[in-house]
Amino acid sequence: MTTSSTQFEEKEAIVIRFAGDSGDGMQTVGEQFTDSSAFAGNDLATLPDFPAEIRAPAGTLPGVSGFQLQFGSREVKTPGDAPDALVAMNPAALKVNLEELVPGGLLIVNTEAFKKSNLLKAGYESDPLEDESLSTNYKLVKINITELTKQALSESSMKPNQKARCKNFFALGFTYWVYDRPLDPTINFLNSKWGKRLPEVADANIKVLKAGYYFGETTELSQNRYQVSRADNAPGTYRKINGNDALVYGLISGVQSASKEMVFSGYPITPASSILEGLAAQKHFGIKTVQAEDEIAAIGVALGASFAGRLGICATSGPGMCLKSEFMGLSAITELPLVICDVQRGGPSTGLPTKTEQGDLLQSYFGRNSDLPIPIIAPTSPSDCFWVARECVRIALAYNTPVILLSELYLAIGSEPWCLPDLSTLPEIPSNVIQPGEEFKIYKRDPETLARKVAFPGMPGYEHRVGGLEKDESGGVSYDAANHENMTRIRAEKVQAIAKSLPPTEVNGASSGKLLVLGWGGTYGAITSAVNRLQAEGFSVSSVVLRHLNPLPLDLEDILSRFDKILIPELNLGQLRLLIQGHYLRETIGFNKVQGRPFTVSEMVEKIQELL
Amino acid sequence: MTTSSTQFEEKEAIVIRFAGDSGDGMQTVGEQFTDSSAFAGNDLATLPDFPAEIRAPAGTLPGVSGFQLQFGSREVKTPGDAPDALVAMNPAALKVNLEELVPGGLLIVNTEAFKKSNLLKAGYESDPLEDESLSTNYKLVKINITELTKQALSESSMKPNQKARCKNFFALGFTYWVYDRPLDPTINFLNSKWGKRLPEVADANIKVLKAGYYFGETTELSQNRYQVSRADNAPGTYRKINGNDALVYGLISGVQSASKEMVFSGYPITPASSILEGLAAQKHFGIKTVQAEDEIAAIGVALGASFAGRLGICATSGPGMCLKSEFMGLSAITELPLVICDVQRGGPSTGLPTKTEQGDLLQSYFGRNSDLPIPIIAPTSPSDCFWVARECVRIALAYNTPVILLSELYLAIGSEPWCLPDLSTLPEIPSNVIQPGEEFKIYKRDPETLARKVAFPGMPGYEHRVGGLEKDESGGVSYDAANHENMTRIRAEKVQAIAKSLPPTEVNGASSGKLLVLGWGGTYGAITSAVNRLQAEGFSVSSVVLRHLNPLPLDLEDILSRFDKILIPELNLGQLRLLIQGHYLRETIGFNKVQGRPFTVSEMVEKIQELL
Amino acid sequence: MSTETLESPQPLTKKDFVPPNEVRWCPGCGDYAILNSIQKTFPELGVPREKFVVVSGIGCSSRFPYYMQTYGFHTIHGRAPTLATGVKVANPDLSVWMITGDGDGLSIGGNHLLHVLRRNPNINILLFNNRVYGLTKGQYSPTSDVGMKTKSTPMGSIDHPVNPIQFAIGAEASFIARTVDTDPKHMVETFKAAHAHKGVSFVEILQNCVIYNKDVWEDVYGRDARAEQILYLADGQPLIYGKDKDKGIRLNNLDPEIVTLGESGASEGELLQHNPKEANSLYTTLLSQLVHPQFPTPVGVFRALERPVYEDSLQAQIDAAQESKGQGDLQTSLVGGGSWVVE
Amino acid sequence: MSTETLESPQPLTKKDFVPPNEVRWCPGCGDYAILNSIQKTFPELGVPREKFVVVSGIGCSSRFPYYMQTYGFHTIHGRAPTLATGVKVANPDLSVWMITGDGDGLSIGGNHLLHVLRRNPNINILLFNNRVYGLTKGQYSPTSDVGMKTKSTPMGSIDHPVNPIQFAIGAEASFIARTVDTDPKHMVETFKAAHAHKGVSFVEILQNCVIYNKDVWEDVYGRDARAEQILYLADGQPLIYGKDKDKGIRLNNLDPEIVTLGESGASEGELLQHNPKEANSLYTTLLSQLVHPQFPTPVGVFRALERPVYEDSLQAQIDAAQESKGQGDLQTSLVGGGSWVVE
Numbered sequence A, B: 001m002t003t004s005s006t007q008f009e010e011k012e013a014i015v016i017r018f019a020g021d022s023g024d025g026m027q028t029v030g031e032q033f034t035d036s037s038a039f040a041g042n043d044l045a046t047l048p049d050f051p052a053e054i055r056a057p058a059g060t061l062p063g064v065s066g067f068q069l070q071f072g073s074r075e076v077k078t079p080g081d082a083p084d085a086l087v088a089m090n091p092a093a094l095k096v097n098l099e100e101l102v103p104g105g106l107l108i109v110n111t112e113a114f115k116k117s118n119l120l121k122a123g124y125e126s127d128p129l130e131d132e133s134l135s136t137n138y139k140l141v142k143i144n145i146t147e148l149t150k151q152a153l154s155e156s157s158m159k160p161n162q163k164a165r166c167k168n169f170f171a172l173g174f175t176y177w178v179y180d181r182p183l184d185p186t187i188n189f190l191n192s193k194w195g196k197r198l199p200e201v202a203d204a205n206i207k208v209l210k211a212g213y214y215f216g217e218t219t220e221l222s223q224n225r226y227q228v229s230r231a232d233n234a235p236g237t238y239r240k241i242n243g244n245d246a247l248v249y250g251l252i253s254g255v256q257s258a259s260k261e262m263v264f265s266g267y268p269i270t271p272a273s274s275i276l277e278g279l280a281a282q283k284h285f286g287i288k289t290v291q292a293e294d295e296i297a298a299i300g301v302a303l304g305a306s307f308a309g310r311l312g313i314c315a316t317s318g319p320g321m322c323l324k325s326e327f328m329g330l331s332a333i334t335e336l337p338l339v340i341c342d343v344q345r346g347g348p349s350t351g352l353p354t355k356t357e358q359g360d361l362l363q364s365y366f367g368r369n370s371d372l373p374i375p376i377i378a379p380t381s382p383s384d385c386f387w388v389a390r391e392c393v394r395i396a397l398a399y400n401t402p403v404i405l406l407s408e409l410y411l412a413i414g415s416e417p418w419c420l421p422d423l424s425t426l427p428e429i430p431s432n433v434i435q436p437g438e439e440f441k442i443y444k445r446d447p448e449t450l451a452r453k454v455a456f457p458g459m460p461g462y463e464h465r466v467g468g469l470e471k472d473e474s475g476g477v478s479y480d481a482a483n484h485e486n487m488t489r490i491r492a493e494k495v496q497a498i499a500k501s502l503p504p505t506e507v508n509g510a511s512s513g514k515l516l517v518l519g520w521g522g523t524y525g526a527i528t529s530a531v532n533r534l535q536a537e538g539f540s541v542s543s544v545v546l547r548h549l550n551p552l553p554l555d556l557e558d559i560l561s562r563f564d565k566i567l568i569p570e571l572n573l574g575q576l577r578l579l580i581q582g583h584y585l586r587e588t589i590g591f592n593k594v595q596g597r598p599f600t601v602s603e604m605v606e607k608i609q610e611l612l
Numbered sequence C, D: 001m002s003t004e005t006l007e008s009p010q011p012l013t014k015k016d017f018v019p020p021n022e023v024r025w026c027p028g029c030g031d032y033a034i035l036n037s038i039q040k041t042f043p044e045l046g047v048p049r050e051k052f053v054v055v056s057g058i059g060c061s062s063r064f065p066y067y068m069q070t071y072g073f074h075t076i077h078g079r080a081p082t083l084a085t086g087v088k089v090a091n092p093d094l095s096v097w098m099i100t101g102d103g104d105g106l107s108i109g110g111n112h113l114l115h116v117l118r119r120n121p122n123i124n125i126l127l128f129n130n131r132v133y134g135l136t137k138g139q140y141s142p143t144s145d146v147g148m149k150t151k152s153t154p155m156g157s158i159d160h161p162v163n164p165i166q167f168a169i170g171a172e173a174s175f176i177a178r179t180v181d182t183d184p185k186h187m188v189e190t191f192k193a194a195h196a197h198k199g200v201s202f203v204e205i206l207q208n209c210v211i212y213n214k215d216v217w218e219d220v221y222g223r224d225a226r227a228e229q230i231l232y233l234a235d236g237q238p239l240i241y242g243k244d245k246d247k248g249i250r251l252n253n254l255d256p257e258i259v260t261l262g263e264s265g266a267s268e269g270e271l272l273q274h275n276p277k278e279a280n281s282l283y284t285t286l287l288s289q290l291v292h293p294q295f296p297t298p299v300g301v302f303r304a305l306e307r308p309v310y311e312d313s314l315q316a317q318i319d320a321a322q323e324s325k326g327q328g329d330l331q332t333s334l335v336g337g338g339s340w341v342v343e
């Protein structure tokens, strides 16, 4: 684009939030801003935040949909704490979000939406835009976005309400001007999305986007502009990826490395549905997807597929995990490979289906009758879902066991840039199948891994029966006391034995010191950012963020022993903490947040400082 | 009966086991021996042990059904360790049980059954009765029970195979002679069971019973006879009771004390089915029972009934608990009263459905998505099921919460004498319902108990909606961050607050010392017997057996701190142990048995001694 | 929810059933019209407001209880029939209405629906059929047609759909009806008939999801289609339809066939006569087979059979037990089987 | 399970399907006869032994896989249809047989049965109907009659029973049949027909539980009753039955009625002719309504319709996708939507 006359202020990182009605297209412009920033070479992380209702009534508080992202020239590991800039498309959006805007932050509002009826719906008694404090405390930019959008489209043949629907792109265009973002990625997106089917829609949106941009250029608004330089990223090919997409690719990559066919069976549930949807779109990879009648059926189909020699995979969220628990027991006692993805959301019960939480760790550990451990692995960032998915496939096939992949809404729908791996360099994943000439006893085990071997239908000579009744080594139903004790212990030891196959645990910082921050899964970003910041300030703090939760790493107890204090931040009431204390008898300090939101870096910093 | 010439040897306690084919009526004669011993004033405890199949093939090892009881003149808290006497009706029964008979023990066999075909089925290569070691090591009494039964019935008009079916009563009669048991209770039983419908069956069995008795009297068998005097029981009216029956009566008593109607909904599953069946037979108490289509439906029906102002109750076992988990979440977030009985059986998965285990503690604690504690109470003996059922009703209604009653197969089908309470002296159980004139906010709480009040359909003016989405205090759906954190914490604190209503924990023995044995539920008998024995021998050991598992008693941490070592025996891989260590950071020693069988007193004694 | 209105207002009006909180469906969603019709129906049923209980599962449709100023329970996905059964069994005096969707009721909840229908408690079940999962953003449902492209079936659904009426027949439902979200009068009529029926009432409501399956029923009940495509069932009347009431359904052996009435066509006498009391499943099955586009779509009461009502039978057993054994005396029962006294 | 027999023996005999372990049903249980007939059927199907998979739920009947020397899976209660679907979808080449009971299949498992039937994978489903829960020791089941006294219903069941055939029609099953545990020849014939059908096959087997519901079918198939009470369905043949083949079923409007053939009676031409290919649900519904004691009990193949087979449709989509997009190349897909290069 043409360079503007305004001077740019250089920033290391910026946090911006778009907020409007559910129908206002905030998720779309958020994604576009993200793409544009990625294209500009920034590191970034995103946090979409939308209501559980499809389109809550226009103008109301519960109907507000938001999208926050942080982009920076330095490493960005979280979507940021308080936003530096807020785009509020209506009074409700202002009401819901204003409190979090940093003092002095940039506040862009669509004045047209601040009509009486909307103010009322948002619970404003008077127009906040007329309140002086707003312009005192923030850099308030009032734009009649709706009107300007209409003007930009005055020559278009679209209906008025269709035109109005383009207004999000006006707001986007203006922010592009403020933050010096390239327009091309968005123009390309619009052309490829609408260009063929509805070229007038593409054109209109592009026109409005540019109008927003030039509005900054041409008006007399004394607006600062900011620049965020390219991040210093390692060389490579990058793309933006969210957790569920990474998970989908990770599963495909895993089965490819294992030369296995995948049968995926899911039942829609937020925020796991897009895994089913993502895989369903990949039929050309030979993937079979089945939308089952419920979550019980979904795991049943997957387990059946694994018994038949393919790899069965399913994905769900908390309530669906409840329903899978009986089948999890069957999959673990029959010792068949299976990957069960749980994308955690706010609970309990139906809870807060579109908010994030780490509530299902203990359910994953213990949510079935009797002692029956199942390996659990949690990704730490959106792109890590790719790697964890592969690791789950590896363990499922090597040990012939179900594995729980414990993801989080925050990762599933959050995005970050991802340096693409060269798939041809990834290791093969071996399957643990009986080989011709080998004697087959169902529960005969490898003395090292304790894993059994499988044989599957179609293989002559290995006909056998499995099932949920306790069995002896050769697979006969057995109610024998000693056999049951032995089998129960060995099932537990087999899961423990996986720990031997894990690399040493990475400690971020010194390997001993005053405080260790111990987290798991999606808190990685906030923990690491906070710890890095404090380390830079010279504090004696290190961090470990676990991916392998069951079994816990063999070296963990030793690592814990090298620190004076252990802080365990979790988005639950202390689930990992109970396990750590129970296993290692090591006193720990809990830092627990159950608000449907991730930790902010600053609250993490504050908590750590409190302990140092 | 006439007194025999033989001298009696006095014994403090005797353990006897009956074993035969599933179709041989071993459970019936076991129950009869129990009744007769109860009638004789002994204290006692029983352990039925039968296969998961209805009638496994005659003569095979998996088809063996057993029944053990201990009866004594001193307190009897377990069905005994190794039997002093074994009745083996066929070779398979001998094969399965002989190993456990005490050296020198009485071994009664039915010689007629030791035919080649039966020996083969049992895996004997030669007739063990001809093996001298048998008569060297045991007091072997060979009787052709089948033949003698036939002879006793020579004049009966019954068909030969009907006659043969009476042979269990011959064996029973003979044991009555050996142990000086009264015949009347059994004669009465036979008359009342068959007398009206099939008097010839009653007569035949009575005849055979007496024939067995007189066989002892008249043969030349140089058989010792034993006497076990009346136990020194407190005055009162006694009956024999098993755990599930006591549970049924406890639930009825509970709802009566609460002046509540009960709606019970169950789905058959071993060993919980007899709760549904027991309550279904009590329609004249105004109890409504619904056999639901599955366990999900069962808890749904119960929860609906509670919402409608009655008390909903359901009962199941491990696999059914899996299915109930999603509804448990809903019941806990809506804070409605509900009693969920889990009669644990051997797991995992379908496991060992007719064997005992304590495998579901952590499932009860954590088996649902997100943080959502539910109170858990475990009975410690068959008759304690009565009291625990009442306590569950109390807590459910006082705190408006689901409660898990965590029983065990061992208690459910085991029997003991029970000194009947005078029901008129039992306290009323208050319900926590909105009172006329009170302001109603769904989640307004009592500041002390943190419990909410309920209002139910039919009460005008209190119309309101509940559900699984997170709510604010007035019951509105709320995705607010602070509200969610607050509600999550308060739900947890509410369960913790129950601890304030519990009596001080009973310590069996000195309140401090070298070793505390900490157990829960059905291990009470074995732990207490062992600890009592060792205390008598002067060892510094005490025991606590928990009934309240969630919340744990407030004084528990303090009690633990007063002992040098803590031993936690459990019929699982260490579930309470993890909780104790996790909560109190107190090192403990696990004693774990997962064999589908209860602890024996002697293994408990041995383990304790090892630690002293 | 103040304590002042301890008596429910009489006579009730629609407004009494409107709660203060906002309705959160998408603008234009067919659910609004259904809500409206229910709020119109309830005051006319002669039931005090506090005796209404609205129970639902999970889905857009299942948010319904939050929008009714009655007792209500938004339960979990697919399980509403169980909870509704519990409510009704516990207190038969209540008027229990269960709301479900095509996903909630026929996918995850199919088994409970089957069993509540066969048990026949006096519950009114309304299934909002929009042939899609709304709340989870547009996957196909068990009533979606083969070939339907959705997020989870980008190449088209391959599952043979469930016909809800046929399913209800398979479940031996005693009352089966269908209505449409565009016809408030017909909805109110149908809901009243459901209420009047003693036993379980199953009502399929053709509902429009404007976001994920817009106009799925347009060819059936759209302004232009309606007159020719909807067959209004009326007790005792022949199966006649069409703008000019000139078409009808006749039986040809076991096959329904469309005939044109009048001069050169068929006579009214040849047509099937609607009889919702017909106990034989064949007739209701025939109606269920009248499927767009080959046939007009019947709406109204398909079947209304008298059958023992579950909660009544349960109460009758209690009464009988108390009659024969007296009201239970627990102390006596405890002694029951056999006891002994230690002095 | 030695490694010597890596090739499955050809030709197979019944013995090849008998595993070494013991059968643990009660002596006299009807399940033995069914097992026997399956073991007789399998060798005759031309399928190598290693390609048979027997999947079951939980119940006495569901112990079946343990007694078949094939691949087998004894799953959990009610869920066998899901697992069987997974097996078949994963490897369409296998011959999948699913065993269930009236409790396993129609109580806890009703929903999965509904959905497997409508999806139409090529699986053979055998439902052992003994009208009771055997394994849990004798509670009533969804097929038990109203009034049946069991441990859980001491005053008699109050649940209107499910008619398995009617249920299967409601689920749009493409193949529906019934056979009896006392007629090995008919069983083998029926199982072969189920195997021959492409798509899901639903077979109800009337089975005798000698312990908890002894002789429940005696009036239908007992030695004395059989000849007068069983109606053997034969493709293209009229619905005739009776010892002397002198009774038949005729349609009277929509009601089936029994007529006596011959002289003063009806003529064969008036009778309904059996046509399992009849796509209209009315005919199959009519057969489902022939219920003892009013009517003879039909056995044989009620319906056999050609419909797209689930796993075939799924494979077809994969083939189509690969045809149009080529076999997936993941590295390319990763770059896909948009990427940038840092040098």
Ligand SMILES: Cc1ncc(C[n+]2csc(CCOP(=O)(O)OP(=O)(O)O)c2C)c(N)n1
Pocket (backbone or CB within 6 Å): A267, A268, A269, A270, A295, A319, A320, A323, A350, C058, C059, C060, C061, C062, C076, C077, C100, C101, C102, C103, C104, C105, C128, C130, C132, C133, C134, C135, C136, C141, C209
């Ligand atoms: C156990 C469980 N699984 C899945 C979901 C996600 N879910 C919510 S609503 C729904 C489908 C709703 O479809 P339908 O019943 O047709 O209702 P509609 O939204 O179309 O009215 C699903 C799959 C859930 N809430 N709980």
Ligand SMILES: Cc1ncc(C[n+]2csc(CCOP(=O)(O)OP(=O)(O)O)c2C)c(N)n1
Pocket (backbone or CB within 6 Å): B267, B268, B269, B270, B295, B319, B320, B323, B350, D058, D059, D060, D061, D062, D077, D100, D101, D102, D103, D104, D105, D128, D130, D132, D133, D134, D135, D136, D141, D209
């Ligand atoms: C989740 C679960 N619930 C309950 C049971 C107990 N159960 C085992 S078999 C059975 C019923 C079996 O009835 P049916 O299917 O008719 O088989 P049958 O024994 O009569 O052959 C029940 C309720 C179980 N195993 N699992």
Ligand code: SF4
Pocket (backbone or CB within 6 Å): A054, A055, C024, C025, C026, C028, C029, C030, C031, C060, C061, C130, C134, C135, C208, C209, C210, C211, C212
């Ligand atoms: S998504 Fe569809 S069904 Fe749901 S509220 Fe919106 S329009 Fe209605």
Ligand code: SF4
Pocket (backbone or CB within 6 Å): B054, B055, D024, D025, D026, D028, D029, D030, D031, D060, D061, D130, D134, D135, D208, D209, D210, D211, D212
């Ligand atoms: S209980 Fe009945 S169904 Fe089960 S094995 Fe015995 S006879 Fe057969």
Ligand SMILES: [Mg+2]
Pocket (backbone or CB within 6 Å): C059, C101, C102, C103, C128, C129, C130, C131, C132, C133, C134, C141
């Ligand atoms: Mg829908």
Ligand SMILES: [Mg+2]
Pocket (backbone or CB within 6 Å): D059, D101, D102, D103, D128, D129, D130, D131, D132, D133, D134, D141
């Ligand atoms: Mg059965």
